[in-house]
Amino acid sequence: MAKVITRQEQEEKNTWNLKTIFESDAAFEEKYKELEGRLGEEERFKGQIDSLETLADALETERELSEEIGRLFVYAHLKHDQDTSEDKYSALESKARTLVVKFNTAWSFLVPEIMKVDEETLEEWRMDPRLSEFSFDLEKLNKKRAYVLSDKEEKLLAQAGEVMSNPTSTFGMFNNADLEFPDAVDSEGNAHALTQGTYIDLLKSSDRKLRQSAYENLYSTYGAYKNTLSQTLQGVVSTHVFQAQARGYESARHQALSNNFIPEEVYDNLVKTVNDHLHLMHRYTELRRKMLGLDKLKMYDVYTPMVKDVDFEMSYEEAKEWMLASLEPMGETYVNIIKEGLENRWVDVYENKGKRSGAYSSGTYGTNPFILMNWQDNVNNLFTLTHEFGHSVHSYYSRQNQPSNMSGYSIFVAEVASNFNEALLADYMFKNLEDTKKKLYLLNEQLEGFRGSVFRQTMFAEFEHKIHSMKEAGEPLTAGRLNEVYGELNRKYFGDAVEYDDHIEVEWARIPHFYMNYYVYQYSTGYAAAASLSKQVLEEGEATAERYINEFLKKGSSDYPINVLKNAGVDMTTSEPIENAMKVFEAQLDQFEALLQEV
Template sequence: MAAELLKRSQAAAADTWAIEDLYGSVELFLEDAHRLEQMTEELKGFTKEYLTESGWRLLEYFQKLEKMVTMLDRALCYSERSADVDTGNDKYQALSGKMMGIYHKFSTVTAPVDAWIVAMEEEKIQQFYKETEELCKYKVTISDLRRLKEHTLSPELEELLASSREMGSAAEKTYSLLTDADFENPFVTDEKGEMVKVSSGRFVPMLESRDVNVRRETFQAYYGRYEQYKNTFAALYEGKAKANFFYAKARKYDSSMEAAVDANNVPKEVYYNLIEAVHENMHYMHEYMALRKKLMGLKELHMYDVYVPIVAEETGKITYAKAQEEIAEALQVLGEDYVRVLKEGFENRWIDKYENEGKRSGAYSAGCYSAHPYVLMNYQYNLDSEFTLAHEMGHALHSYYSAKHNNVFDSEYKIFVAEVASTCNEALLMDYLLKRTEDKKKKAYLINHFLQQFRTTLYRQTMFAEFELLTHQMAEEGKSLTAEALKKLYYDLNVQYYGPDVTVDQEIAIEWARIPHFYYNFYVYQYATSFAASMALSKKILEEGEPAVARYLNFLKGGCSKSPIELLKDAGVDMTAKEPIREALKTFGALIAEMEELSCQI
């Protein structure tokens, strides 16, 4: 009998997030959507002459904009969260489409205003601040706009670019619908001899099976489905890469990567430093693969063998309740208030817990300025899911603190720091679990999980970042991103990163097609940089105590009040240098040695 997923209508309310905290009904949502359409039209009354007349005029604009952005944020959150838990539901997809249309109209109307603000003389802006003290509330937002002055176009061109964004995001939306709603996942035989559908949420857990036949069949069947649509996936990815370059060129950047990192006020050298630092320390990854091959007793270590724990699982089935309890205990080091907010999220349905048919794959946290964060999970009762929950709640509390201590504009922290709080939670959870076990087998299992975090976050995400960089360079040079070209590049990178002790199976060449983050415009490198930063910060928290905790909480409260690099420096880590990455990789090397020593004792 095939193990089928529950339909969304069958999910228990206690296991779903409280979407009603945003709107009690669709009708109330539609009222706000209609009001937003009206307010967007009203914004057209803010002409260049009107806005630049005085500080009071500019203040009037930002006060109205603040109300709109707060309402828009809430309505977008409602429509997107509703659509993500039931991607096959046309009603929710229509709500999402409606809100995206309103958002793009809003962006089109505000784009020329941004350009006018950027074009104003600095002396005039400073005079406005002196004359209108209340305007200083929006100083960070105005300064961030003006920082990009050389990359801001005329108001007419800004409006044209903004109006094209909906069209420019078509590849991403199509990819999401294809993989989450229309994709026919294959069935494979599990350890019990039952036919199981390999969904995105089940794929990695099935690769953790102790049965090599289950791993191999899962790996081949799942990637075989992507192979069937390789040309479609290649066309979608090429479309996204070309769109990225179009917007980069329009804004006078030399490359898509440079445009993406500069939007977050991050120097492009940070991207290159990451790849270089990982290349300089590739031997640790190769050592880990050699140890994995040895401890698993395999003549050949295949790509479908790299997820299965080196030692037999010692943690057992981890219920959702147990995961919550352990996470709360582990994060006590961050203080009473942090744990209070964490438990508030656990107890008040911030989280959509389990997989259902048509639900978006993976996990994420989405902040909402006027409500509370929303966390999507597809919990699988294992250690990976426990760490994912800790990870996403790190995002959620970052959003919570940022919203509490900033206006709506400054609460939206830059993407570069977005993964720091999440991976710091994971590091603290790992420290908690390791310190509370004397059992050598369990300790070895946990260390292997930690090693896997290094493999999947520092190395694998850097490999993703390199793939994204190289493919965009190809597109920028006018080369076609065909399925075969993408597969060859991705395969060769896997050979380089995994080293001589791994048999790199041909199926892995299509893996790029199943990675949704490649549609997020140079997002993935930040997983690796954030992991390195969080390793440094968690070490300071555990060693220094209260002073480091205070700096860290101030970082969470910072929003985008400073550049992400400055916020991290204030917290105690400098990500413009290679040193945090090197230090994290040294820790990886030490853990490999500890794992090898433990393996001789169990």
């Protein structure tokens, strides 16, 4: 095993350049003191939002401070993540985080005070040129006015927040800290530690006995606590239902989707269209059964690769070449932004002792994007790098073209640009690889990505809506009923190629996203939108790529997310984007089956 280097042993060219934010830690400290000293500026606006001029001044002041504190926090958290063992930067991040909390608390009065301005007056003010950069924010506030309660009621709900969060906190503590599983045992009798972190890796093993052991030990453990976990899940669903009813929403789903102004038909179209194409999922599970040489596929067989023993090494330098070449359909300007990132140290490339694991894209208004990697020489890391550059270019364009209050983007569209990049990369690699086994490996990964991000997440979305509807109808969410609903959905989605057992019925008990209030459907819609948009760009060329850049990447949150996607070329209120994504999945199945004839 290669020795993991220290931070000091990293070559500068392979690290991100944080001097683009602050020249030194001393400069950070100087800015910190300045901003800490500006806490209190909000006092002159409290109770004074009674004129257009005062509102404009308050919004501009809050925005300026938010931008400055954002840069402060990003510098501190990146310093910390490059070596989490260094106490100095742990303290720095904690210090910056505390300042963010103080700032948010100090300015929390602003929205309630704006809401005290009557609707007609606020509508008149927001049309004034002095509020042009805040007009859309104010429009959204006015649209939510019908669901804002009296000051006394709002205060009561806020005070109840900690109590209502208890089911989620209890589940999180139990799932992450208290729950332990028996070791999984392989075909030779060797024990393997079974944890939340190792479970999926064990299911990818070529040793079927090990896969079965991991699967049965995990779900037997969850099954032993199913009654307790049904109560924590029922608690959070009850909270969602109560909050929606208290504010006058039609349902818990109505409230959850209204937060991002997403029409409920988007949810229904997703579920219906995916259900209409479940024959493709069933075709995939049957193909998997044949490829693994099994009479019946079990649920512990759905993660292990169908294509094995493929040596697909990829150095960082090779990966950069593949990535840049694959994104050429996006045009010279797009590719040059990525080249700028590669040449000007946006990426912190290699692992070192103490470095945060995983990968992400970070940054804030007024900084370039920053990408954290822990590079390993394989093709999966190439896809991760390309994915994170999707986020980074999206952020780059939106920050360059929008004021800071509109430069972020909704979670509904957050994964589109990253999955879009991956789709272009997969298409380019498939067309340019000569090794048939590598092509099969690549297609296997694409099929698995689609299964996990579209079919699986839509199944989760269907389950989530069913249990909220049950609660709204007065039906208790018992463990037995949850098992029954989840088991039926799992059978429907995976089809006859899979031989079922009782273990999978309790999978609902381990999914933390069910505590996040109608969150999971966005994985499916984002992936499908990316598949549809990338297909358009590859088939239609430069004009479509320009539309995607101008109408999506540059827009930030300057319009409702559903409109941003529609103007880019995908109307998520219709079934067409999901149907287009299904065509991509079907084409990948066709390609996989055709290539099998060549091996």
